[in-house]
Amino acid sequence: MKKQIDVVGAVIVRDGKIMCAQRGNTKAMPGKWEFPGGKIEEGETPKEALKREIQEEMQCTVEVGEAIETTVYEYEFGVVLLSTFYCSLVEGVPALTEHAAIRWLAAEELGTLDWAPADIPAVERVMSRSQSHDINSSHAL
Numbered sequence: 001m002k003k004q005i006d007v008v009g010a011v012i013v014r015d016g017k018i019m020c021a022q023r024g025n026t027k028a029m030p031g032k033w034e035f036p037g038g039k040i041e042e043g044e045t046p047k048e049a050l051k052r053e054i055q056e057e058m059q060c061t062v063e064v065g066e067a068i069e070t071t072v073y074e075y076e077f078g079v080v081l082l083s084t085f086y087c088s089l090v091e092g093v094p095a096l097t098e099h100a101a102i103r104w105l106a107a108e109e110l111g112t113l114d115w116a117p118a119d120i121p122a123v124e125r126v127m128s129r130s131q132s133h134d135i136n137s138s139h140a141l
Contacts, residue, residue, distance in 0.1 A: 003078040008050040009035035009119065010087040011068055011126055012094070017104035018126065020113055021058075024100045028077060033113040035084055035122060036099065046083050057099075060092030069125045073118035084122040106130075 012019040012035075021036040023029055038053035040046055047064040054062045065086040073080050094102055105112070107130030110123045 002074065004081055005078050006040040006046075006081045007038060007083075007118075008040060008046045008053065009037040009082055009084040009122065010050055010054050010062055010064070011035050011084055011122065012054075012062060012087045012089060014089050014104065017106060018110065019094060020103045020105055020110070021094075021099040022101040022103075023116065024098055027098070028075070029116050031100070031114070032116040033103075034116045034119050036094075037084075047085065050085060050087070054087070057097055058092075058094040059097060060094050061090040062087040063090050069122040071118050071121045075117075080118045082118045082122070084119075 010019075019036070020033050023032050023034060025031070036054060036057055037050055038057065040049040041052075044052070050064050051062060054060060065088065068084040068086060070081065070083045073082065096102060103113070107127050110127050115123055
């Protein structure tokens with residue numbers, strides 16, 4: 001049985017756009033796009049882990065809001081359990097410390113990127129919700 005890796009991802013919304021991060025060349029799945037985040041440490045809640053990971057990876061502070069999607073995806077290196085949440089930037093500007101690029105896209109543009117497989121269900125959920133809701137409304141936070 002493959003190892004399960006519990007991770008979180010941030011769907012950071014600013015001015016009606018969603019932040020997308022491209023994986024660096026030294027990471028698994030180089031060049032794929034993802035919602036930034038990382039592994040949940042022992043004793044952390046998913047929301048605590050997400051705040052810490054965004055602080056470490058992107059050097060900014062987020063407020064974690066509503067859960068979007070939980071996905072299980074089996075990669076060669078293990079089974080990833082990815083929980084994504086809407087987030088808003090509280091402080092700072094996202095920095096490229098682990099990613100090759102950042103793009104801010106409208107929800108309907110998310111499908112134009114080559115996403116990591118575990119992120120695709122969250123991408124689809126965000127795109128479908130944006131058609132029926134304003135992602136800047138209070139339901140997101």
